Amino acid sequence: MAFVSLFLFACGEKKTDIQGSVPQQTYEWKLVTAWPKNFPGLGRAPETFAKNVERMSNGRLKIKVYGEGELVPGFEVFDAVSGGTAQMGHAAAYYWKGKIPAAQMFTAIPFGMNAQEMNGWFHYGGGIELWREMYEPFGLIPFAGGNTGVQLAGWFKKEINSLDDMKGLKMRMPGLGGEVLKKVGGIPVALTGGDLFTSLQSGAIDATEWVGPYNDLAFGLYKAADYYYYSGWHEPGAALEFIVNKASYEALPEDLQVIIEVATRAANQDMLDEYTARNNEAMQTLMNKHHVVMRPLPADVMQGLHKASIEVMEEHAATDPLFNKVYQSYKKFQAKVTEYHQISEFEYYKNRSMVSQ
Amino acid sequence: MAFVSLFLFACGEKKTDIQGSVPQQTYEWKLVTAWPKNFPGLGRAPETFAKNVERMSNGRLKIKVYGEGELVPGFEVFDAVSGGTAQMGHAAAYYWKGKIPAAQMFTAIPFGMNAQEMNGWFHYGGGIELWREMYEPFGLIPFAGGNTGVQLAGWFKKEINSLDDMKGLKMRMPGLGGEVLKKVGGIPVALTGGDLFTSLQSGAIDATEWVGPYNDLAFGLYKAADYYYYSGWHEPGAALEFIVNKASYEALPEDLQVIIEVATRAANQDMLDEYTARNNEAMQTLMNKHHVVMRPLPADVMQGLHKASIEVMEEHAATDPLFNKVYQSYKKFQAKVTEYHQISEFEYYKNRSMVSQ
Numbered sequence: 001m002a003f004v005s006l007f008l009f010a011c012g013e014k015k016t017d018i019q020g021s022v023p024q025q026t027y028e029w030k031l032v033t034a035w036p037k038n039f040p041g042l043g044r045a046p047e048t049f050a051k052n053v054e055r056m057s058n059g060r061l062k063i064k065v066y067g068e069g070e071l072v073p074g075f076e077v078f079d080a081v082s083g084g085t086a087q088m089g090h091a092a093a094y095y096w097k098g099k100i101p102a103a104q105m106f107t108a109i110p111f112g113m114n115a116q117e118m119n120g121w122f123h124y125g126g127g128i129e130l131w132r133e134m135y136e137p138f139g140l141i142p143f144a145g146g147n148t149g150v151q152l153a154g155w156f157k158k159e160i161n162s163l164d165d166m167k168g169l170k171m172r173m174p175g176l177g178g179e180v181l182k183k184v185g186g187i188p189v190a191l192t193g194g195d196l197f198t199s200l201q202s203g204a205i206d207a208t209e210w211v212g213p214y215n216d217l218a219f220g221l222y223k224a225a226d227y228y229y230y231s232g233w234h235e236p237g238a239a240l241e242f243i244v245n246k247a248s249y250e251a252l253p254e255d256l257q258v259i260i261e262v263a264t265r266a267a268n269q270d271m272l273d274e275y276t277a278r279n280n281e282a283m284q285t286l287m288n289k290h291h292v293v294m295r296p297l298p299a300d301v302m303q304g305l306h307k308a309s310i311e312v313m314e315e316h317a318a319t320d321p322l323f324n325k326v327y328q329s330y331k332k333f334q335a336k337v338t339e340y341h342q343i344s345e346f347e348y349y350k351n352r353s354m355v356s357q
Numbered sequence: 358m359a360f361v362s363l364f365l366f367a368c369g370e371k372k373t374d375i376q377g378s379v380p381q382q383t384y385e386w387k388l389v390t391a392w393p394k395n396f397p398g399l400g401r402a403p404e405t406f407a408k409n410v411e412r413m414s415n416g417r418l419k420i421k422v423y424g425e426g427e428l429v430p431g432f433e434v435f436d437a438v439s440g441g442t443a444q445m446g447h448a449a450a451y452y453w454k455g456k457i458p459a460a461q462m463f464t465a466i467p468f469g470m471n472a473q474e475m476n477g478w479f480h481y482g483g484g485i486e487l488w489r490e491m492y493e494p495f496g497l498i499p500f501a502g503g504n505t506g507v508q509l510a511g512w513f514k515k516e517i518n519s520l521d522d523m524k525g526l527k528m529r530m531p532g533l534g535g536e537v538l539k540k541v542g543g544i545p546v547a548l549t550g551g552d553l554f555t556s557l558q559s560g561a562i563d564a565t566e567w568v569g570p571y572n573d574l575a576f577g578l579y580k581a582a583d584y585y586y587y588s589g590w591h592e593p594g595a596a597l598e599f600i601v602n603k604a605s606y607e608a609l610p611e612d613l614q615v616i617i618e619v620a621t622r623a624a625n626q627d628m629l630d631e632y633t634a635r636n637n638e639a640m641q642t643l644m645n646k647h648h649v650v651m652r653p654l655p656a657d658v659m660q661g662l663h664k665a666s667i668e669v670m671e672e673h674a675a676t677d678p679l680f681n682k683v684y685q686s687y688k689k690f691q692a693k694v695t696e697y698h699q700i701s702e703f704e705y706y707k708n709r710s711m712v713s714q
Contacts, residue, residue, distance in 0.1 A: 003597075007519065010478065014427065046590070047663075052615060052619050055612060055615040056413060056612055056615045056616045056619060057612065058610075058611075058612040074404030082462050098371060099488065111709055111712065114705060114706075115473065116506070116629065116633055117633060119626065119629070119630045119633065120629075120630045120631075120633030120634040121634070122630070123627065123631075123634075124630050124631050124634030124635065125634050128452060149473070149701060149702065150702055150704075150705045152701065173464040178617070181526065184544050198586035212701065213697075220378070230700040230701070230704060230706045231705075231708055232701060233705075233708065234702065236705050236709070241499040253415075254412065254415075254459065255412060255413055255415040255598055258409060258413045259413045259414040259616075262409050262413060262619055262620055262623045263619055263623075264618075265622075265623035265624075265626060265627070266619045266622035266623045267626065268626065269476065269622060269623075269626040270480065270622070272473065272474045272476070272477075272478075273477050273480040273481050273554065274477075274481055276473055276476065276477030276481070276694060277477040277478070277480075277482050277690075277694070278481065279697045280693040280694060280697035281693070283696075283697055283700075296700075296704065302708050302711065302712055303711075303712050306712035306713075311656075322550060333634075335637070336637040337633060337634070338709070338713075339640070339641075340570075340636045340640055341706070342710065343509075343587040343640075343653075344506060344507040344509065344569065344587070344589060344636070344705065345471065345506065345507055345653065346703075346706040346710065347507075347587060347588055347589065348471060348507045348588075348589045348590075348593050348705075349471075349698070349702065349703040349706060350703075350707075351588055351589075351590065351659050352468055352593070352695070353699065353703065354659065354660075355468065355659055355660050355663035356655065356663075356695075
């Protein structure tokens with residue numbers, strides 16, 4: 001039998017010993033995250049991923065998931081995995097903007113692509129290749145790690161009636177969205193999720209974005225702000241990331257490498273499915289139980305933010321060659337996919353809405 | 358070492374022998390499909406799936422993929438897997454409507470949910486559980502197996518200016534869409550993909566839908582029809598399916614079962630990513646190189662089709678308890694997700710389109 005087995009798998013990596021069985025080495029990995037342990041959506045993805053990997057590998061690769069701060073703070077996930085403190089991380093690429101401004105584009109661009117479009121770019125538009133190239137010098141391999149869908153514009157203590165109302169507004173708004181806010185006269189404030197409620201309640205900030213109803217309800221933001229604006233613009237499909245320490249990955253046998261790759265892909269979709277299913281119930285609770293006023297942002301605000309967004313992107317691209325390289329790829333893909341979605345996804349939403357009235 | 362290994366994995370299914378290695382049984386499976394071998398999108402998903410499974414299992418589970426007609430005809434995939442001729446299949450649930458009318462809802466419902474919404478329903482809204490229950494008597498386990506995104510309304514030899522123009526129209530339109538077409542006075546014709554071009558060219562049919570630019574271009578349909586209507590209504594997010602013979606699945610060790618489950622999930626997303634990235638280029642080729650006229654269907658046509666769609670669905674639900682059970686779950690999920698997507702995904706498409714003008 002041994003000879004037959006060897007023959008059948010001659011082109012693979014499998015090493016068959018003379019008993020026709022494979023030596024089993026086991027691995028124990030740490031996965032650090034930027035979210036509270038088991039946080040809905042964001043925090044569930046790495047848990048499901050780790051469970052799947054352990055089961056697919058028959059226990060040969062066990063991955064222990066750490067919540068934010070359990071092993072390292074959320075903003076240190078990148079360094080922890082790069083330095084080998086943990087073999088994997090789950091976070092959002094725009095958290096590393098201080099190190100690599102261009103990384104922000106792998107999370108979201110204001111007025112950019114939504115979840116479906118981002119996934120098309122990552123896997124069939126060259127996005128993931130650019131991402132890998134960018135993280136290579138840090139000894140990291142990135143994988144798409146889920147998506148929240150369109151994020152809402154956020155919670156405001158006062159009504160927004162025109163672009164002028166954004167002037168002087170102290171708002172928690174990370175990444176490129178924050179730079180856009182600044183350009184229209186607002187004051188972006190950097191805060192982690194856990195500090196949002198008290199900062200909003202105390203008046204340290206006038207407004208904050210977070211994710212959408214599913215996550216925002218859990219933080220109780222409705223108790224501290226009267227208005228919830230839904231016209232999403234700053235993160236139209238925020239992508240999360242899995243990062244893997246390259247040396248640790250390359251030390252694995254090929255089957256475990258593929259198991260990680262395929263399990264991240266499944267987790268990438270699973271998170272979006274969870275948000276898609278859960279946001280509406282949370283929105284109903286916010287509106288009906290907590291009497292939250294939900295409304296769109298005025299057209300002139302959206303136009304002003306869009307104009308500022310283009311300026312922010314072009315300024316980065318003009319001064320940072322790496323930023324420019326990713327931006328050109330992103331922009332080209334977005335232009336094409338938008339053209340098609342105009343007559344397919346958008347057209348369908350429009351028609352379905354029209355006939356249902 | 359043997360004792361240590363046993364201890365570490367005491368709660369798993371792993372059987373460790375005294376050399377600390379695992380006996381390797383290998384499996385060779387057949388996967389039959391309803392598509393030509395390696396057909397873009399639809400046909401690539403099972404190939405990628407099979408390759409991933411073989412690599413993740415280190416060659417322990419090899420799956421050979423058969424194109425339509427290579428082992429069994431496309432419309433016999435269900436029976437072939439149910440009867441054990443093949444261990445797996447890749448097709449669309451609405452092909453089995455003669456056997457189970459309710460199965461059609463696991464592919465698409467006219468004016469129903471798009472890809473993102475279908476995936477939410479499958480994995481977080483009870484959809485997959487209903488699907489498994491439905492296939493259980495046939496000894497089959499279904500998994501979501503990809504999605505094409507919004508399918509376009511199709512190719513027409515004459516212009517459609519009002520609902521009256523649909524009367525007497527002989528059109529290839531499968532599943533529930535065909536029943537809706539009949540209700541507005543059209544004549545639905547059943548044809549497999551390979552027969553579309555000649556039937557349209559010869560005038561045996563006046564119109565046909567297929568998928569969207571990426572697949573339609575390959576079939577050369579533009580040579581046989583002057584008008585391409587883009588207002589999708591009959592398959593707003595056509596879901597494909599993987600089916601697995603239950604006895605074969607249960608005969609696998611647990612790690613290979615999970616490998617199949619996770620690999621289908623990854624394939625499910627991968628197909629949508631491919632369509633998202635590829636449709637626009639094909640559309641540009643159709644418009645610019647082949648001078649295809651693309652236009653929306655008039656509002657009264659959409660309204661008439663929507664009214665007829667509701668009637669078709671309610672009629673099925675009134676007479677078929679299984680249909681009703683799935684329809685109620687689908688309808689409830691759609692109502693909720695539509696409410697949220699109205700202010701998130703749809704609102705974002707609207708705003709992005711507005712500010713870009």
